[in-house]
Amino acid sequence: MIEKLWNRNFIIAGLSYFLIACTFSLLMPTIPIFLSEELDVEPTKIGLVLSSYVLALLLFRPFSGFLVDSYARKPLLLFGTTMFVAIFIGYYFAFTVMFFIVLRFFHGLFWGLATVSANTVAIDIIPSSRRAEGIGYFGVNTNLAMAFAPFIGVKIYEGHGFHALISAALFMGLLAIVAAAFIKVPERGPLPEHAPISLDRFILVKAIPILFNQLFLAFGWGTLVAFAVLYGNKVGIPNPGIFFLFLAGGVVLSRVASGKLVDRGYLHRMMVGAMVLIGIGFAGFGLFKDIRLFSLSAFLIGLGYGTLFPALQTIYIAMAPSTQRGTANSTYLTGFDLGISIGMLLGAYLVDLHGFSTMFLITGALAFVGLFIYWFNSRRVFEKNRLDKGEVPVG
Secondary structure, eight states: OOOOOOOOHHHHHHHHHHHHHHHTTTTTHHHHHHHISSSOOOOHHHHHHHHHHHHHHHHHHHHHHHHHSSHHHHHHHHHHHHHHHHGGEEEEEEESSHHHHHHHHHHEEEEEEHHHHHHHHHHHSSSSHHHHHHHHHHHHHHHHHHHHHHHHHHHHHHHHOOHHHHHHHHHHHHHHHHHHHTTOOOOOOOOTTTOOOOOGGGOOOOGGGHHHHHHHHHHHHHHHHHHHHHHHTTTTTTSTTHHHHHHHHHHHHHHHHHHHHHHHOOOOHHHHHHHHHEEEEEEEEHOOOHHHHHHHHHHHHHHHHHHHHHHHHHHHHHTTTTTGGGHHHHHHHHHHHHHHHHHHHHHHHHHHHHHHHHHHHHHHHHHHHHHHHIIIIIIIHHHHSSSSSSSSOOO
8 A cells, every 4th residue: 555645744844844945045046146246245255155054054964963863853843943034134234244154154053953853854754665755745845945936036136125035035934934833743752861972873974975975966056056146147148047947947847756766766877867967967057158058957957956856865864774864864964065065165266267167067077076986986885884675676
């Protein structure tokens, strides 16, 4: 009998995560525009502002995983989400680079707790036999938000200004808190007091080679969120926020299908296909300036990342026992945090030295480096350490 995936809890959890991701993503493309156009900040400092929240994530994600594995998950989800939303008020008063850096840092702390707890709550709700499929559908919520919200954010910013954008983010954040309050999470108590504290409680140690591999792929997401709109403006694309719409189309199309294929045993094929699509997409993005090819590149990149997200998260979850789901999710998200941060910072310097096109071409090349590492190392690490050997075929 096929276990039911689309139950009330799963739908509410997805809605809440979609809304909170929208609040976050509304500001991603508009903060660089605001800093560049209103405060006349150079690209290297913009990279520092954008990466400051990722630094906070890197510092706090492992502790988020530990907390989520040790205590009741719903209170942590509500606390992290509420604090994350409340910090948006600070953007009304942000007019210096240093203020933005500090604000983004504290925003990152609570984004880390909110996302780790939300992902772990979702996995608790998803039937184990449909885990990759469920992760794929759940992830569509955040990827849709990361694609559509920047487009909407640019529209609000251009039409009504930065403060109106903050108000919209606050409104959506409040809706996310209300939705999260209605999620019913399976009961679980804290771990026994005598449970030993070890590094593996904060990061999935045996998955560190996977995390290293992930950096080469997350790098590209960092360059996108920091520079896609600025690049589109530079090459004369009308409302370059359209990039995120085509990115969303690719993400949704691939996530819905790829999760099912991973559950059926095609994990490695999905990972390889994802990295090839990401590499080709970034190469096209850096080479072609026509709006049709600009949009096609966005679609290919979306297909690649939409395939990658559920497959990669499944790899982490399959290597961890149920008592370490929070740690596995934290490690998975930390890989993206670190890679995105490197993409923002190093991408800014590459833009200063060589321009946008070269930076995106290098990003595409790194995806193929990631493919090489995966096939000859990460794939073997996973097969050695997966806990479902013999239950789920992988090819």
